Amino acid sequence: MKNNADLQLSRRKVRGRSIALLLTGVAFLMPPIAGISLIDSDIGGMPVPMLYLFAIWAFLIVGAVALARPLRETEDTRSATRPTGAPD
Numbered sequence: 138m139k140n141n142a143d144l145q146l147s148r149r150k151v152r153g154r155s156i157a158l159l160l161t162g163v164a165f166l167m168p169p170i171a172g173i174s175l176i177d178s179d180i181g182g183m184p185v186p187m188l189y190l191f192a193i194w195a196f197l198i199v200g201a202v203a204l205a206r207p208l209r210e211t212e213d214t215r216s217a218t219r220p221t222g223a224p225d
Contacts (some may be wrong), residue, residue, distance in 0.1 A: 151207045156220045165193045 164170060174189035181188075 147207065151204055155201075155204045157206065158197065161195060162197045165192075165196075 171186075171189065174186045176185040178185055
């Protein structure tokens with residue numbers, strides 16, 4: 138079983154990664170970078186800017202799901218080791 142220090146380190150790592158995911162998403166949606174996708178053509182019948190936005194959106198959702206799983210596991214472990222009635 139992991140001790141409390143290992144759980145805190147794991148949570149800090151996941152929080153750091155979630156902040157990096159947020160900043161990456163913001164950077165990819167900023168006008169200078171998003172402006173690269175302003176190509177007047179279609180791929181599979183969809184405009185390139187729309188595909189770009191959906192790709193970034195999907196990337197952020199997949200990243201959030203991947204980061205939520207370790208947070209949930211550490212929270213479950215933390216609540217299992219905490220005595221009932223103990224404050225958070």
